[in-house]
Amino acid sequence: AQSVTQLGSHVSVSEGALVLLRCNYSSSVPPYLFWYVQYPNQGLQLLLKYTSAATLVKGINGFEAEFKKSETSFHLTKPSAHMRDAAEYFCAVSELGTASKLTFGTGTRLQVTL
Amino acid sequence: DTGVSQNPRHKITKRGQNVTFRCDPISEHNRLYWYRQTLGQGPEFLTYFQNEAQLEKSRLLSDRFSAERPKGSFSTLEIQRTEQGDSAMYLCASSLANFSGNTIYFGEGSWLTVV
Numbered sequence: 001a002q003s004v005t006q007l008g009s010h011v012s013v014s015e016g017a018l019v020l021l022r023c024n025y026s027s028s029v030p031p032y033l034f035w036y037v038q039y040p041n042q043g044l045q046l047l048l049k050y051t052s053a054a055t056l057v058k059g060i061n062g063f064e065a066e067f068k069k070s071e072t073s074f075h076l077t078k079p080s081a082h083m084r085d086a087a088e089y090f091c092a093v094s095e096l097g098t099a100s101k102l103t104f105g106t107g108t109r110l111q112v113t114l
Numbered sequence: 115d116t117g118v119s120q121n122p123r124h125k126i127t128k129r130g131q132n133v134t135f136r137c138d139p140i141s142e143h144n145r146l147y148w149y150r151q152t153l154g155q156g157p158e159f160l161t162y163f164q165n166e167a168q169l170e171k172s173r174l175l176s177d178r179f180s181a182e183r184p185k186g187s188f189s190t191l192e193i194q195r196t197e198q199g200d201s202a203m204y205l206c207a208s209s210l211a212n213f214s215g216n217t218i219y220f221g222e223g224s225w226l227t228v229v
Contacts, residue, residue, distance in 0.1 A: 009154075036220070043118075043205060043220040044157070090156050094216070100170060101147065102218060104156030 002027040004091045006105035014113050019063075019078040021108045023091035026072065033074040034092040034102065035065055044090065050074060061085070086112045116140070118221035120206050126227045127196055134192045135224045139208030146189050147218060148181055149205040150174065157205055163189060164211070196228045 007022040025031055032051050036044040048059025055067040065076045074091060088109050092102040119138040127133050139146050144165055149157035160179070161171045165186035175181075178196075183189040193200055203223040209216050 032216075034218075041225075043120075043222040044207075046217060046219065049217060092156075100216075101159045101162055102157075103159070106154075106156050 002031065002093045002095060002103050004093050004103060004105040006089075006091050006108050008108055009106065010109045010111065012111040012113060013081045015083055016080050019076070019081045019085065019110065021076040021089050021091075021110065023065075023074045023076065023105060024072050025074060025091075025093045027093055027095065029095050032094045033065075033067060034094070035059065035063070035074075035076050036090045036092060036104075037061075038088045038090065038107075040087075047076070047089075081110075081112045083112050083114075086110055118206055118208050118219055120204075120221040120224045122224060123222065124225045124227075126229060129198060129228055130195055132192065132194045133196060133226060134190055135204055135206075135226075137189045137191070137206030137208075137221060139188070139206070140210075140219060143208035143210050143219075144186070145209045145211050145216070145218075146183055147207040147209075148189070148191050149207065149220075151203045151205055151223070152201075160191075193226070196226075198228045201226055201228045 003026045005024045034049045035047040038044050048057045050057050050067045058064045063078045088107045090107045091105045094102050147162040148160040151157040163183040178194045181191045203225050205223045207218045207220040209218045
C-alpha cells in the first residue's frame with residue numbers, strides 16, 4: 001500500500017520568505033509524486049509532478065520540489081512567498097507504471113502574512 | 115480544452131433522498147475518477163473508469179453509491195438514501211493514460227450537504 005504524510009497541517013510565513021512544505025511517502029514500488037494546490041471552494045490544480053526523470057522538478061507559480069529516495073521525501077519549496085500563495089497544498093502518490101489513482105496526504109494550509 | 119466540468123456545484127438534500135452528480139471530462143481523456151473530500155482532509159479515492167469500464171472501486175463506495183460512464187464520455191455518481199455522513203465535496207477528475215504517464219486533472223467539485 002502506498003501513502004503520504006504531510007508534516008504540519010498549518011504553515012505560516014511572511015510575504016517574501018521561503019516556503020517549505022514537507023511530504024514523505026511510502027510505496028512498495030517506485031512512485032509518481034505530485035503536488036496539488038486548492039484554493040477555497042475550488043478543485044485541485046496541479047503544481048508539479050515527479051515521474052522518475054529529473055529529481056528536481058519545477059512547477060507553476062515558482063514552486064519546485066526535490067525527490068529524495070534515501071529520505072522518501074518530496075518537499076515543496078518556493079524561494080519567496082506571495083500573498084496569492086495562501087491556499088491548501090496536497091501531496092499525492094501513485095504507483096509508477098499503473099498510475100491508476102492518487103493517494104493524497106491530509107494537506108497543509110499555507111498562510112502568508114504581511 | 116475546457117477542463118473537467120461538474121454539476122451541480124452545490125446540492126442541499128434531505129436525508130433519505132437520492133442525488134446525482136454529473137461529470138464531463140476533458141475531451142479525449144480515457145480515464146475518469148471520482149474522489150470524495152471532507153473538511154480538513156485530503157481527497158479520498160472512490161472509483162475510476164477506463165473508457166466505459168469501471169476498473170476499481172474503493173471500499174468507501176458503499177452499495178448506496180453507484181457510478182456509470184456510458185459510452186466512455188460523461189459520468190454520473192448517484193447516492194441513494196443519503197445520510198448526513200455523505201456530506202462532502204465530490205471531485206471528478208480525468209486523465210489520458212498512456213506510456214508516458216498519467217497526469218490527473220480535477221474539476222471544481224460538487225458540494226453535497228445532507229440535512
